[in-house]
Amino acid sequence: MPTPEHQPASDAPAVLEIDDEDLIGQADWVIGGDAGRKGRRQAWYAAYVATLGAGAYGFPVVQAAVQTTDPAWLRAQLSSPLAVGILGLSIVAVFWSLYSAGNFRGPVVPPLPWIDHVVGTPMDRALTVRRWWRLSVGSTMFAGALTGATLGAGVAFAGLMPWYAAGLAIVIGAAVGRASGALWLWGQVRSWPGPDRGPRLLYRPRDALRALHAESLRTHSANTSTIGGSVLAGNLRTARLQLARPVRHARRARLRASGPFRVIVRRDLLGMRRLPSTLWSGLAFTVIAATVLVWAVVNPAAPMLAITVGLVPAYLGYGAWAEGLRLQADNAGTPSLLGISPRAEASAHLVAPTALMLLALLAGVAIASRVEPVPATVAIQVPLLLAVLTGGHLLAAFRGTPPGAILRSGSGPVLLILWYLSPGLVVIAVGSLGLWLVRSTDTGTMWAIALAVAVVGFGFVRVQSLTDAHRI
């Protein structure tokens, strides 16, 4: 309670003087103890490991890819409008991804005790949450610079560009990273209603930090804990549901009744209409994938690595459209509601993503055929790609729970990461090998078809085994 001598002499409001930096330092020690210093050391260590990884693996791979390709042809390709367009699209995709991520998990996520006891005080919010912002924006800048360094140095070392271009790539990468960080923060600010959330906050980070609402920080912190916990436990369903926004689009659209198989396909199409973000993100990835893959398939001089690179967005694009398949896997173990067998249901869920991917690849081939002759092997390579993507997503949706070995203290985290990546790695490995085999010999084509059939077959075996596995 204020004593009389503390009351202001006039009607002017009393002023409270606060040494923000000093108070934050004290709070930091009381709440976190030595945790802040340890956290900073961990961040430096992560950067050190990433740099080593880029030097040991990224740089040699880029260099090898460039050196195994005709330099004059590659130079012409890299300076073509198509290459510039792909680069621009990729950067836009990174920007969009981080802005969207900011809606659920922004760059500023202090622990809950800090939010309750420090962020809620009258101290300047730009100071109380500054540490997490600096760590995040530092990470995005570092990731951008490292990517620029890896690509730039690899290309320069192969003699395709002068050395100073590598330095330029580092600067550009860091700038893209900085802009991504700003968009990430802007996404977080805009995830909560407020009076002033315009684009000027993109270049005024202190104002953006002050615009962060305590409840929004709390929500993002809780999201981080839930998503982090589910990811560590291998429970992707919880993480997906946590990330998902409530559906409100196309409420008046109706699912049209029809036969058992067709109604499942219609369900998936209606789902895409009601979740346009999945439709558009799938389309964005697929356009990139179709461009790279068709280019690699049509040009015999294109490096094999292009196919491997193109399979990554293809896997992501197909996955964005395969929500129905994941929903079926979520239902495994619950009393049966649908009058259709699990395999038939899974097959129906594959129709929409496979048809959309086929359309994208055929459109790419049609455009390519106007520029140069398309080899006949495309007729085998396109279905092969679709089969591998289909099998990979059956494996991804019906992967079940991670092996118990992930709980081991030493190798556990690595096993968990491998478990997450395994369906994607199958697609990339079998897809790359399959297309290479088709390119090489006629016998190779037979092997490629056998591999693709095996992946699809194994996918359906997983559908049945996960459906049955819950019965103990």
Added chain:
Amino acid sequence: MSTVAVLKGDVHAEGVGKTIDTTTLLLPTNVRAKPGRCVVLRGPNGSGKTTLLRIIGGLLEPTVGTATIGGVRADERLPSIRAAVGALIGTPTTYRDLTLIDHLVLIDSTWGRDPDTSDARGLELMGQLGIEHLHDRFPHELSSGQQQLFRLALTFSRPATVVLLDEPEQRLDTGKREVVTELIRERARAGATVVMACHDPAMTKSLATSVVDVVPAR
């Protein structure tokens, strides 16, 4: 095309019990039910009513005893068992991108019913439960009581010769419990075998043709 045997709704659970390691979830229990009958399972929390329902539905393997439906061992992996058993045990997973009526149309269609009248059947069922005005809502937009009614609608929208219900009265007010009681009675009159766990004495008195008291392990 595959064919699935249509099983009669004869439910026989002979001395079924479940023990995991040293923990007994259900002591050996007998349940017998014929088509058109309604067996109510009673017992305190933790006595094993849900475990018993899961065993009868073929979702769980008993440690002792055998459970059959229409003379076939209750195993959810068998298409004929899946075709016979409609169950509300736990929370069914719903599609977050489908409205309530879409869910009912989806289930109805997968059982090969006439597509032209699918919407009408879904709306009629929702009307019976008093939630037809919620037809264009998404599942996340419902209250807990409305969600329970929706789950019951999902269960009743598929054909079944055996209906298993785990506390269908939960989260419902007295009026809605009477509505649900009438719906269950209707299913039994139509020839379905109903086995349900229930804590509501009024519902039990109104529906039960026989009562099985499930004894807790300790």
